[in-house]
Amino acid sequence: MVIELDTMKGGDDLQLGLQEVTGRRTVPQVFVGGQHVGGCDDTVAAYQNGKLKEMLAGLGFSI
Structure with a gap:
């Protein structure tokens, strides 16, 4: 949601x-x-390090 x-x-x-x-x-x-991921930089980092x-995946989604 945005x-x-x-x-x-x-x-x-x-x-x-x-x-x-x-x-x-x-x-x-x-x-x-x-769960709070953070701002834009935090979200990009979470994507890059696999955390996102x-x-x-814990919510049933895959990327």
């Missing part, structure tokens, strides 16, 4: 909530199965 914070009503409040949960205010913030594949 949520466009800048175009949705209450997006600023949601972004503040994400900051409380993740410690980061920047976007994107990627979650897989409710493991996370998705």
Whole structure:
């Protein structure tokens, strides 16, 4: 699911909530199965080191 914070009503409040949960205010913030992966660089690293594949496989997906 993709949520466009800048175009949705209450997006600023949601972004503040994400900051409380993740410690980061920047976007994107990627979650897989409710687990925080991180921002763009973190997600690319998780893809490159196989962690993202493991996370998705645990949810029944393959890449």
